[in-house]
Amino acid sequence: MNQENTIITDLFYLPPIEFFVAIQDCEEIFIDPTERFQKQTYRNRAHILLANKMDVLSVPVIGSSKKQLYKEVKIDYNQKWKNVHLRGIQSAYGKAPFFEYFYPYFDQVFDKNMTFLFEMNLDLLTVCLKLLKLKVKLKVESNFDILPVSADIRGIIYAKEGYGERDIMTPVIYTQLFGLDFVPNLSILDLLFCMGPESNEVLIQSKKNH
Numbered sequence: 751m752n753q754e755n756t757i758i759t760d761l762f763y764l765p766p767i768e769f770f771v772a773i774q775d776c777e778e779i780f781i782d783p784t785e786r787f788q789k790q791t792y793r794n795r796a797h798i799l800l801a802n803k804m805d806v807l808s809v810p811v812i813g814s815s816k817k818q819l820y821k822e823v824k825i826d827y828n829q830k831w832k833n834v835h836l837r838g839i840q841s842a843y844g845k846a847p848f849f850e851y852f853y854p855y856f857d858q859v860f861d862k863n864m865t866f867l868f869e870m871n872l873d874l875l876t877v878c879l880k881l882l883k884l885k886v887k888l889k890v891e892s893n894f895d896i897l898p899v900s901a902d903i904r905g906i907i908y909a910k911e912g913y914g915e916r917d918i919m920t921p922v923i924y925t926q927l928f929g930l931d932f933v934p935n936l937s938i939l940d941l942l943f944c945m946g947p948e949s950n951e952v953l954i955q956s957k958k959n960h
Contacts, residue, residue: 757807758782758902759872761820762792763809764805764856764937765878770905771919771956776886783821783868785904792909794867795821796937798842801928805842807835811867821868832860845895846927848946852881856939870894878938882950922955924948 755777762769769792773779787793794809804937810826836857843849855877864870872890879886906916913919921934924945933940941949 756780756900758904758906760791760793760904761868761875761909762796763794764807764868764874764939765792765955766797766907766913766935767921767938767941767953768913768919768935770878770882770884770938770953771808771958772903772907773886774884774950774953778887778889780889780891781872782892782904783819783890785820786816786822787818787820788816790909792907793871795848795909796819796939797931797935798838798937799926799928799940800838802843804933805838807937809835809839809867809870820915821866823867824865825867825870827863836860843927843939843943846943849943851946852942855881878942881942882896882938882953917958919956920958922952924952940942 810829814822
């Protein structure tokens, strides 16, 4: 294991492009299931581009508190969020060039109706890494004292502030489905459905000072 290519990171829901720019050169990323869950973060929300606006997809959770471990947070299926998300994704990207190729991979994860947010996000991230063809090993670990890691980027990619506040990404303009003005740092879904196999190259070019 190469210490310089091993990092600890957050686990997000259909993560923003910036996340994949940050991890693209890694050999291994470690995710901590025992961290405390935080609301209003990318852990349970993602941004997509609809015809007339950017939309936020938010996964409702059951009674989470600041003391609750991420791995224990349950998804609230009493709210019809899944239908809203799937309709939103189809409305946003149904006519995108690579939608029909990539969408079934995500649909299979949603069909599982997983109990825990952590498990669903882990499955979705695994799909994203596969479709991006990033050779990153994904590991769940809570004892970081025994691990040689080069960086801990937890808490850095923060939903409430713009990517410009961080030194990770310089957006590369690619062809989006809607609007005249390019919208950067949406969910990785936007890049995958619009650019397909070229998505990885966009990530490479987006790395700040690449």
